[in-house]
Amino acid sequence: MREKNVMLLHYLSGVGILIFGGIHLFTVFFTRPLGETVWETTLLFEGHQFAILEVYRNMLLASSLWFLLLFTTFHGLNGLRVILIELFPNRAVRSATRYVLLFLGFALMVYGTRTIVIAHMIR
Amino acid sequence: MRATRAQSRSYSTVLKTMLLPAGYSVERWSYTLQRVTGVVVTLYFVLHVVETGNFIGGPGVWYVPSKDFAASYYEQVKELLHNPIFDAGLVIIGWMVAFHTINGLRLTLAHFGITLGKPTRVDPESPPRSFSNYQRAIFWASIALATFAAVYSVDALFGVLSG
Amino acid sequence: MKTVRFSVYRFDPSSDKKERYATYEVPYKTGMTVLDGLLYIKERLDHTLAIRYSCRMGICGSCGMTVNGLPRLACYTQVKEVGWSLKVEPLRNHPHVRDLVTNFDEFFKKHKSVKPWLVRTDSREQESPTSQYLQSDAELEKYIQFSYCISCGLCYSACPVVSSLPEFPGPQALALLYRYLADSRDQSRSERLKIVDEAVGIWRCHFAGSCSQVCPKGVDPALAIQLLRREMMRG
Structure with a gap:
């Protein structure tokens, strides 16, 4: 892929993280009653409107979490790639880091998708 | 006689240039902070994905477990993670996420030529047009918002401010 | 004393x-x-x-x-x-x-690589000119600031990206690329946009602004590079 398109995706995924990360932070942080910590309210397994299981059971929230996973994986690993290109100008190291990061991104996506799909199905 | 000496590109020099830009403007410090926060938040994200795998019973679970099993596993992990040191780490992550977000928006706007001054005839007295008031304002807003986010996370994780 | x-x-x-x-x-x-x-x-x-x-x-x-x-x-x-x-x-x-x-060899090599001259496709007109190239004030102001560059290498020396990635073209070369791209007399826009669209090209600029801070002539290379990025995004 041309570097131009990679960087365009970097910016777009950043905006995507802003949206879906905002939803994620809203469900975890901004729905608690004032005076209680998130540990006592939203980070319960169930029993709160936005407790762990309730979030995953909700199709919209679960898919927004999946998009957050996708965008953050791309954005974070592409950011690491940019820094590694600058730290190690050697071409061999550059192509090696590309494969390492692709593998890491693939592994993160598989593991994260597993969590979301299975948590969505727990009854 | 050797004609030139290639300047040694030592990693101590490179890292010092990247991380300690003494004497330079806030844009340079924003570059350093954006890098550091980006790397730290990415590392946090990897750990976060690994750790949220425990909601459903740990890395070995590739089937749909019973609710009781997942719940008991989750409570164990929560006991492990819910301690003051990790909470303090989350406060720092909160600062970094907020800073990286707003400063990243500023950089995206700049990279598309928005909020920058227009090129004009040279005026050596005035500051560079790329250091526009909008850009500076968004940078300081990102610092302010990050600090607010850190204070808010102290409240959300420790519950000290509102009782 | x-x-x-x-x-x-x-x-x-x-x-x-x-x-x-x-x-x-x-x-x-x-x-x-x-x-x-x-x-x-x-x-x-x-x-x-x-x-x-x-x-x-x-x-x-x-x-x-x-x-x-x-x-x-x-x-x-x-x-x-x-x-x-x-x-x-x-x-x-x-x-x-x-x-x-x-030694400025590398610096001038990068300067040369962005073709810092006007490219015209009307060769007959170039050999026997029939008129002048008139520019409005607005057209002039698009690039005049960046043409004040004296190639002193200060921005190149201040750039944090050049220090870690020696192949990076550097602020001076990129600013000069934009100076010729923005000139209404130049006719090689698409070729110019291809020159630095690489992994070690313009996209490694992170707008640290040190180049503009140290420029003694008020050229503001950081502004030129961001405007060049906008042009490249437009294609």
Whole structure:
């Protein structure tokens, strides 16, 4: 892929993280009653409107979490790639880091998708 | 006689240039902070994905477990993670996420030529047009918002401010 | 009489293994520049000091050096604005030749790689011109600021990306690329946009702004690079 398109995706995924990360932070942080910590309210397994299981059971929230996973994986690993290109100008190291990061991104996506799909199905 | 000496590109020099830009403007410090926060938040994200795998019973679970099993596993992990040191780490992550977000928006706007001054005839007295008031304002807003986010996370994780 | 303390980087590849710093006391005169002080040292105190300079008035761009940690033109920097104790080193990111003299081969190679000239496709008109190229004020102001570049290499020396990624074109080359891209007389837009669209090209600029901060001519390379990015995104 041309570097131009990679960087365009970097910016777009950043905006995507802003949206879906905002939803994620809203469900975890901004729905608690004032005076209680998130540990006592939203980070319960169930029993709160936005407790762990309730979030995953909700199709919209679960898919927004999946998009957050996708965008953050791309954005974070592409950011690491940019820094590694600058730290190690050697071409061999550059192509090696590309494969390492692709593998890491693939592994993160598989593991994260597993969590979301299975948590969505727990009854 | 050797004609030139290639300047040694030592990693101590490179890292010092990247991380300690003494004497330079806030844009340079924003570059350093954006890098550091980006790397730290990415590392946090990897750990976060690994750790949220425990909601459903740990890395070995590739089937749909019973609710009781997942719940008991989750409570164990929560006991492990819910301690003051990790909470303090989350406060720092909160600062970094907020800073990286707003400063990243500023950089995206700049990279598309928005909020920058227009090129004009040279005026050596005035500051560079790329250091526009909008850009500076968004940078300081990102610092302010990050600090607010850190204070808010102290409240959300420790519950000290509102009782 | 007030004196200024110069701590000067010394390195001669034919005799020295390692760089050292020599200290000189120079009497202060009103309006003294860093270059004046260095020339006083060369004339009265130590003839072996190697410096490069030419016009002494901020036009030729030869006397760039690192003064108290920031790249500056020695002839353009008043001692008074920096302090009474100066640490003078060669420019960073350029190979060192001797003492304060640096090698600009790589820098000029990158400058040349962006084709810093107007490209025209009307060859018949070029051979026997029939008219002039008129530009409006608005067209002129799109690029005139960036054409003030004197290739002194200060922005290249301040750039954090060049220091870690030596193949990066650097602020000067990218700003000059935009200067010719934005010129209404130029006719090679699509070729120009391809030159730096690489993994080590323009996309490695992170808008740290150090180039614009140190530019002695008010060129503002950081602005040119961001505007160039916008043009590249448009395609």
